[in-house]
Amino acid sequence: MKIDPDRVPAVTAPRFLDAGEAALVVQFGDSVDPAINDRVLALDAVLRADPPVGTCEFVPTYRSLMIHYDPLEIDRDTLVSIVGRAMGGVAEGRGAAATWTLPCCYDPALAEDLDEAAQILGLTRDQAVALHANATYRIYMCGFTPGQAYLGGVPDALAISRRPAPRPPHAAGAVLIGGGLCVVAPFAMPTGWYVIGRTPERLYAAERKDAFLIQAGDVLRFDPIDLATFRDLERRAARGEIVARKSAA
Amino acid sequence: MMAAASEAIVRVLSAGPGATLQDAGRHGYLRFGVTAAGPMDALAHATANLAVGNPAGSTALEISVGGIDVTAESGPLRVAVAGGEFTLSLDGRPLPAAAVLNLDEGAALKIRAGRSGSWCYMAVAGRFVVPKVLGSHATHTRTGFGGVDGRALVAGDRLGIERSGSSEQSIGAIVAPWLDRPVNVIRVVLGPQHDYFADDQIAAFLAGPWSVSVKRDRMAYFLEGPRLTHARGYNIVSDGIALGAIQVPGDGRPIVLMADRQSTGGYPKIATIIGPDLGRLAQARPGTTFRFESVSIAQAVAARREEAALLARGIAVEPLVRAHFTSEFLLGLNLIDGVVASTPSDDVPAANTTESDPVEHRT
Numbered sequence: 001m002k003i004d005p006d007r008v009p010a011v012t013a014p015r016f017l018d019a020g021e022a023a024l025v026v027q028f029g030d031s032v033d034p035a036i037n038d039r040v041l042a043l044d045a046v047l048r049a050d051p052p053v054g055t056c057e058f059v060p061t062y063r064s065l066m067i068h069y070d071p072l073e074i075d076r077d078t079l080v081s082i083v084g085r086a087m088g089g090v091a092e093g094r095g096a097a098a099t100w101t102l103p104c105c106y107d108p109a110l111a112e113d114l115d116e117a118a119q120i121l122g123l124t125r126d127q128a129v130a131l132h133a134n135a136t137y138r139i140y141m142c143g144f145t146p147g148q149a150y151l152g153g154v155p156d157a158l159a160i161s162r163r164p165a166p167r168p169p170h171a172a173g174a175v176l177i178g179g180g181l182c183v184v185a186p187f188a189m190p191t192g193w194y195v196i197g198r199t200p201e202r203l204y205a206a207e208r209k210d211a212f213l214i215q216a217g218d219v220l221r222f223d224p225i226d227l228a229t230f231r232d233l234e235r236r237a238a239r240g241e242i243v244a245r246k247s248a249a
Numbered sequence: 250m251m252a253a254a255s256e257a258i259v260r261v262l263s264a265g266p267g268a269t270l271q272d273a274g275r276h277g278y279l280r281f282g283v284t285a286a287g288p289m290d291a292l293a294h295a296t297a298n299l300a301v302g303n304p305a306g307s308t309a310l311e312i313s314v315g316g317i318d319v320t321a322e323s324g325p326l327r328v329a330v331a332g333g334e335f336t337l338s339l340d341g342r343p344l345p346a347a348a349v350l351n352l353d354e355g356a357a358l359k360i361r362a363g364r365s366g367s368w369c370y371m372a373v374a375g376r377f378v379v380p381k382v383l384g385s386h387a388t389h390t391r392t393g394f395g396g397v398d399g400r401a402l403v404a405g406d407r408l409g410i411e412r413s414g415s416s417e418q419s420i421g422a423i424v425a426p427w428l429d430r431p432v433n434v435i436r437v438v439l440g441p442q443h444d445y446f447a448d449d450q451i452a453a454f455l456a457g458p459w460s461v462s463v464k465r466d467r468m469a470y471f472l473e474g475p476r477l478t479h480a481r482g483y484n485i486v487s488d489g490i491a492l493g494a495i496q497v498p499g500d501g502r503p504i505v506l507m508a509d510r511q512s513t514g515g516y517p518k519i520a521t522i523i524g525p526d527l528g529r530l531a532q533a534r535p536g537t538t539f540r541f542e543s544v545s546i547a548q549a550v551a552a553r554r555e556e557a558a559l560l561a562r563g564i565a566v567e568p569l570v571r572a573h574f575t576s577e578f579l580l581g582l583n584l585i586d587g588v589v590a591s592t593p594s595d596d597v598p599a600a601n602t603t604e605s606d607p608v609e610h611r612t
Contacts, residue, residue: 017441019491020521021549025441032486044280059279059489061513066489068279071550072557143282143487143513145392150487187392204281206382212281 011035014087016080017064021071024079027064032152032181036063037140041217043087052082060216061141062150097217101245102184104133104175104197104222105230112170113194117160117177129224131155132196137182137220145187147204147212151220154182162192170195173202175222184220197222200233201244208240257324259373261406262357265315267467270377270396270408271370271508273306275385279489279512286387286395287508289368289467290528292556293332296425297372300329300349300564302413308379308386309372310402314362314534317402319371321352326410327374328352331423333366333532339420347423349566366532378409389509391468421566427559430529432537435522436544436552437495441488442517446497447480454503454519457540461533468509470530476501479517487515493522507531523549525556 010029017025026043029036037060044060047067051058054074059066069079106129108114118128137151154177162178169188170176176183178193185191186203199222203213214220223245225233233243261268271294274287288294288311295305303309310317312335329349330337337344338359344350346369352358360369379386379397388396397406443451453475462471472495483499490496494506496516505522506514508531522530523544533539544552 018438018521018546019441019489019518020438020493021523021546021553023489023491023521025489027441027488030486057277057279059512061488062486064488066279066491068491071546072553075550076546141487141513142280144511146278146281146283146394148282211383212278216280 011039014039016083018076019066021076022069024067024069024076024083025064026067026083029063032062032140034138034152037138037152037217040065043083044216046086047083052079055079059143061143097219098214099219099221099247100214101221101223101247102199102201103225103229103233103243104199105225105227106133106197107227107230109227110171110198110230111175111196113167114196117158117194117196121158121160123157128158128196131158132177132182133222133224135221137222139214139216139218139220141216142212142214145185145189147186147202147214149184149203149214149220151182151184154180160194163194164192166190166192171198173198173200175199198230199244200225200230200237201242202237205240208242213242213244256375256412257326257410258322259310259326259408259410260320260322261402261404261408262318262320263404264317264402264406265313266401267311267313267315268317268402269311269388269390269467270308270379270386270402271311271388272308272386274508275383275387275389275395278383282512283383283394284389284392284509284512285492286385286389286467288370288528289508289531290332290370292525292528292560293368293428293532294370294372295560296347296423296428296564297329297331297370299560300331300347300423300566301327301372301374303372303374305560307372308377309370312360312369312371314367316359316361317371318357318359319352320357321354322407323354324412325354326352326412328358329372329423330358330360330369331372331425331428332369333428334363335366335369336361336363344420345422345569347425347428348569349421349423351420365534367534368531373410373412375410375412378411391509420569422569424565424567427556430532432529432533432539434542435526435530435539436549437520437522437526437541438546438549439520439543440518441521442485443519445479445481445483445485445517446477446519450477450480451519453477455541455543458538459503459540460538461530461535463535465535466509467507468511469507470505472503472505474503477503477519483516485515485517487513490514490518491521493524493527494518495520495522505530523552525549525552 015027028039040060055069057068137153159180174185174195175197176193237243271288274285298307331347334346382394393399457474459472459474464471496518498516
């Protein structure tokens with residue numbers, strides 16, 4: 001996935017695509033772009049505030065909103081016209097997003113692929129960490145595993161291709177880069193991305209009041225911590241404490 | 250499992266791989282990356298539940314071709330099994346592939362792969378007393394959500410049941426002809442990314458012929474057939490994945506995304522299997538050949554409506570009396586070859602299916 005920050009925003013007129021008879025895709029473009037993602041999240045917010053009868057779930061992604069619906073309760077054309085009207089009511093802004101500061105340990109003991117990634121990128125380990133930790137990220141979407149966040153805003157110097165073949169599973173809490181994006185992965189999984197850090201925060205915790213900590217549209221920064229701090233925060237997070245810091249945007 | 254508060258228990262005597270608890274799915278959390286899971290064959294799952302008087306989406310056991318042996322503890326259970334054409338026996342006595350029965354304390358219900366089909370469902374009248382995750386019992390083993398500790402069932406698992414419903418003693422055959430579904434044609438709605446393929450590739454996709462690969466699980470069924478080529482590359486910006494989506498990765502081999510699918514993905518999705526045909530494909534064993542047929546949304550919805558109407562009429566159960574089992578009758582019920590070769594005896598000892606016996610396929 002190539003991201004060109006200088007490109008003119010590629011928001012297109014919305015397209016309605018059918019993903020079978022029970023899911024409708026409302027697509028605003030075909031690239032990773034904050035302006036496109038804003039449109040997706042704005043429509044999502046409007047529909048969720050007053051869900052049309054027969055709709056089941058709304059799934060915002062980078063460039064489209066998937067609406068799951070029960071076609072025995074609402075027919076496709078009715079849904080399209082309701083969504084069309086809802087888009088007319090979408091304000092420019094989509095409400096205040098939260099800004100999160102997520103502790104992240106870049107110690108090679110946890111950042112298993114950091115040196116390998118830095119070498120591929122022609123950077124020193126410290127340069128790679130500084131680039132990653134000083135950037136501000138947008139959460140474009142959540143997906144793949146519970147609470148997993150896809151972040152845009154990765155500096156070009158860290159835009160690394162995905163591995164040709166997946167590596168063995170990473171640990172829960174891994175912070176990964178690949179394909180010009182960054183992911184925070186709450187579940188251990190095999191991956192084609194590079195593990196460059198680990199957060200002690202649990203983006204998903206079943207027993208917590210808010211089981212999912214962050215959501216699409218939020219802003220995120222990483223706060224570098226050493227190994228000892230990681231171990232301490234990890235213990236506190238395991239007891240249910242939220243160790244990331246949240247502030248209004 | 251803790252089951253002290255409930256009235257009775259399903260105890261797993263032995264389980265092949267892939268037996269899980271499934272309700273209608275963990276809905277509402279796709280936006281956070283949570284897979285819905287739920288039954289591979291929703292129609293069969295609903296049929297088994299309705300046959301014991303449960304609501305259609307109730308929690309039931311989903312059993313793979315690995316089979317399972319179960320018994321009841323602390324009281325009898327009213328049980329229904331329906332799905333693929335599996336081979337069932339109760340204390341050694343053969344049963345129809347879709348049956349309602351009373352599982353008495355200590356009696357052994359043995360469910361094995363039969364002549365056809367990949368999944369069957371065992372519903373129990375009442376409610377499973379098992380902790381839910383995000384409001385659902387649906388098991389998703391990849392993330393460890395739901396079921397029993399987020400895993401497949403194993404020998405020794407004890408599932409609490411708050412019983413409900415009738416206290417009938419009879420064994421009955423479930424009359425559900427809709428579970429006998431041919432797999433020669435699977436209907437799809439084209440899209441959402443069929444414009445990533447030229448017309449001749451769409452034609453090749455529909456014509457196939459396709460066969461179900463051995464590479465298949467609750468997440469995805471890989472298909473073997475013509476290699477499809479993309480007109481506009483195969484890396485798209487990740488978007489949502491609907492149940493039954495058929496994605497075509499770079500190697501041109503289509504993959505059907507099933508109940509345990511990921512919420513989002515980045516390959517073009519050429520088409521989506523319509524709801525009523527997904528269970529049909531799920532039941533197909535490796536090597537089963539078929540082609541796709543493109544239908545409109547209206548046709549797909551009509552098929553859903555037909556299916557809903559079938560279930561709304563209720564499930565008919567034909568009473569069976571054990572003593573009256575005959576070869577002819579069992580043949581009429583399409584039991585597997587071999588089982589029908591001898592008239593089952595009323596006096597088959599239960600010993601061959603009790604816990605002390607060697608377990609054939611322990612996981």
